[in-house]
Amino acid sequence: MSRRMCGIILNRRHRYHSIISIIILLALTSSASSGSRRILHIDSNDYLFLDEMIFGFSLEHSFDMISQKGKLYSKNHYAVYSVGMSVLLVDGSLYVSSRAVRRSVGRILIPRDAGEHILKSFMPRIDLTRKGDALHAEFPNGDASPPYGSEERDRRPSKDRISFIVIDPGHGGRDPGAVGKGGLEEKDITLKVANFLEKKMMERLPGTRAILTRRDDRFIELSERTDAANRLLRRNENGIFLSIHVNSSLSSRISGYETYFLSQNPTNEDARNTAALENNVIILEERSGRKEVYDDVDYIEAMMITTQIQKESSVLAGSIQNGLARKNKVFGSRGVKKADFFVLRGVLMPAVLIEIGYISNKKESLHLKSERYLTIIAEGIAEGVSLFIKRYNSLIKID
Numbered sequence: 001m002s003r004r005m006c007g008i009i010l011n012r013r014h015r016y017h018s019i020i021s022i023i024i025l026l027a028l029t030s031s032a033s034s035g036s037r038r039i040l041h042i043d044s045n046d047y048l049f050l051d052e053m054i055f056g057f058s059l060e061h062s063f064d065m066i067s068q069k070g071k072l073y074s075k076n077h078y079a080v081y082s083v084g085m086s087v088l089l090v091d092g093s094l095y096v097s098s099r100a101v102r103r104s105v106g107r108i109l110i111p112r113d114a115g116e117h118i119l120k121s122f123m124p125r126i127d128l129t130r131k132g133d134a135l136h137a138e139f140p141n142g143d144a145s146p147p148y149g150s151e152e153r154d155r156r157p158s159k160d161r162i163s164f165i166v167i168d169p170g171h172g173g174r175d176p177g178a179v180g181k182g183g184l185e186e187k188d189i190t191l192k193v194a195n196f197l198e199k200k201m202m203e204r205l206p207g208t209r210a211i212l213t214r215r216d217d218r219f220i221e222l223s224e225r226t227d228a229a230n231r232l233l234r235r236n237e238n239g240i241f242l243s244i245h246v247n248s249s250l251s252s253r254i255s256g257y258e259t260y261f262l263s264q265n266p267t268n269e270d271a272r273n274t275a276a277l278e279n280n281v282i283i284l285e286e287r288s289g290r291k292e293v294y295d296d297v298d299y300i301e302a303m304m305i306t307t308q309i310q311k312e313s314s315v316l317a318g319s320i321q322n323g324l325a326r327k328n329k330v331f332g333s334r335g336v337k338k339a340d341f342f343v344l345r346g347v348l349m350p351a352v353l354i355e356i357g358y359i360s361n362k363k364e365s366l367h368l369k370s371e372r373y374l375t376i377i378a379e380g381i382a383e384g385v386s387l388f389i390k391r392y393n394s395l396i397k398i399d
């Protein structure tokens with residue numbers, strides 16, 4: 001059998017749509033008879049029409065209108081994208097394009113480089129060449145119809161070095177977070193720790209940028225915190241996301257600090273309760289339908305838990321707990337835990353949520369009022385984070 005060819009037509013102008021439609025029809029006719037020819041048509045401005053990618057390569061697709069996130073999949077391969085974002089998750093690894101995924105007249109446009117990356121990841125033997133306005137896809141062995149989806153890919157860690165830290169002081173504005181006796185509010189404590197932590201990080205890793213999701217007492221929706229972090233991702237640059245919180249319990253005896261990473265299987269009932277408490281903020285969010293968005297077991301979240309990012313997040317959480325344990329001589333470590341925190345969902349980088357202590361514990365709440373104590377907390381977090389970043393960056397393979 002001769003080499004299989006998929007002709008993919010790249011087109012410069014929308015006015016060619018009618019011509020392309022005819023070509024697609026011809027291709028379909030041909031495909032029906034020989035099963036060998038497929039056509040995908042691409043905008044000249046280095047975008048692929050998503051619907052034609054799906055159509056041309058028999059990919060499966062789902063799209064959430066509210067969150068504007070979509071997933072392409074084929075056998076054990078998947079790619080997750082978000083309209084307006086240049087970062088995609090492809091088979092467990094991040095891919096950062098130079099352009100964002102966009103919508104035009106109801107159609108989704110994938111940057112061409114990202115589209116090619118997805119096709120190569122899904123079909124490792126595909127050979128893509130651009131000839132003028134056309135991008136041709138070839139399958140050299142001709143032994144299967146695309147997609148070739150069965151090869152197990154090695155799940156490589158993302159090879160971009162960590163160059164920035166997003167520090168997210170929990171709550172703010174109309175959302176005070178946990179409130180202790182005497183009106184002590186979580187949102188004020190988290191902002192102080194975030195400010196101290198930023199300074200400590202600059203001292204320890206001067207070449208690393210620190211970005212705070214808020215610098216004053218204002219309300220920010222959870223998805224804004226996440227999106228702000230993801231927008232910072234660039235090719236060859238990765239980040240970490242730290243959300244700072246203060247815990248509260250019905251039992252006034254509980255004290256200590258713990259660091260969480262995202263999982264849909266909470267460590268225990270306490271972890272589940274902590275996540276429920278922190279996730280409550282969504283009822284204060286304004287946009288209608290937010291709850292439904294978060295309630296959906298969205299594909300990006302479902303995929304995140306099986307990826308390298310989750311493993312890296314658990315290592316980061318361990319490093320932070322160790323750092324805190326070395327500095328904090330007053331209260332004990334409650335360990336690394338996992339739970340489903342909405343603010344960590346969809347963060348495309350190692351991400352943790354640190355509960356620095358219990359506002360419901362009398363002795364600990366007195367300490368949480370003390371700026372000196374909060375600088376010790378910041379110092380512990382900074383030490384753990386610095387060690388993680390140094391190790392992470394030293395392990396990156398240059399290829």
Ligand SMILES: [Zn+2]
Binds near residue numbers: 186245
């Ligand atoms: Zn909180």
